[in-house]
Amino acid sequence: MTTTRVPQEERTRAMRQRLMDATVELLVEKGFGGTTTTLVSERAGVSRGAQLHHFPTKNDLVVAAVGHLTAIRGSDLEAAAAKLPAGRGRTEAVMQMLGDHFASPVFTAALELWVAARTDPGLHEAVAPLEQHVGRETHRLTVELLGVDEAQPGVRELVQATLDLVRGLGLANTLGDDARRRRRILTEWARTLDAALHPADPQGEDG
Template sequence: MLESTIDALAQDGWSATTVAVVAERAGVSRGATQHHFPTREDLITAALEYMFDTRMAQARAEAVALPQGPGRTEAVVTRLVDYYTSPIFRAALQVWTAAAADPEMRARVLPLEEKFGRVAHRTAVDHLGADDSDPRTHRLVQATLDLARGLGLADVLSDDSRRRGEIVKVWASVLDASLSVDAT
């Protein structure tokens, strides 16, 4: 049901993602869905948690394949940007947009956003091998996450992959040089 919720959000948007639509996509009855998730908000909140857990498991698995030495920073930045251009991000974006106008949904999403933000930052720091105790490095990592999110937003309405790839290369070289300077 949770994967069906994510798919519906990513493909059809917030308004079209109803309990009935999710139940149909999942091949279960609406009653069965509502047994586990009494409200649409409960279902979507659970889907957000599932998206987060799925993404973190992917990030841990991908970390093993990251190159050591030259090319690592670009590989990390590329993976971050890939996440923000993925269906999971598109689904989350639908929920974040709805939460901006719905106080009840906002109250559910804000704690998750804080949790997701902290873990995403920590994961980026770990993958970059950066010293997050340095305030400048902390801001550089946060700027990288903000850049990745912005590139993801730019990709929502049209394929921006060519420009995005060029930006990733340039930012990775700037970040690599900046982190190297900070390490000395």
């Protein structure tokens, strides 16, 4: 076994990363109420002392995890978007990709934070602006992926409706696996959206 000298800054960064990952995992497994600083340091393999030095309270940990989660959500979406097919069937592929994203553990962790933030002003202050940022970025990405023009009447609202629909499907999914129902609904919504967004083109091609 060889020992590599890792700069202090790099080790600190890696440790904070492990603490954030552990926090997100515990939010998914045990919910906001069941996530404790003790469990996080155990899961991350970080000493209590080191953990308390970086994040003295549960709120410090959770607020940092909100930012971490926002970054994961953004990169997950961008990675999924890069794999989408072009042309025919693209609208449906975009819908299913969004549906899968909002049914993933990162959505579940975010849901725990939203609901906790609703009645916790300190957490709300951290969650609300990042959530608005994620919302705007997801909207921008969806418009781009669908290749639609928001200057056309109704287009902006239909994109927003799509994102609220997948958010609702994500919430339904947390009470039980809902994948088959979700896929059927999104297939039909893709068909309806194509008819509404591209009325002159019944095949729903983007060009």
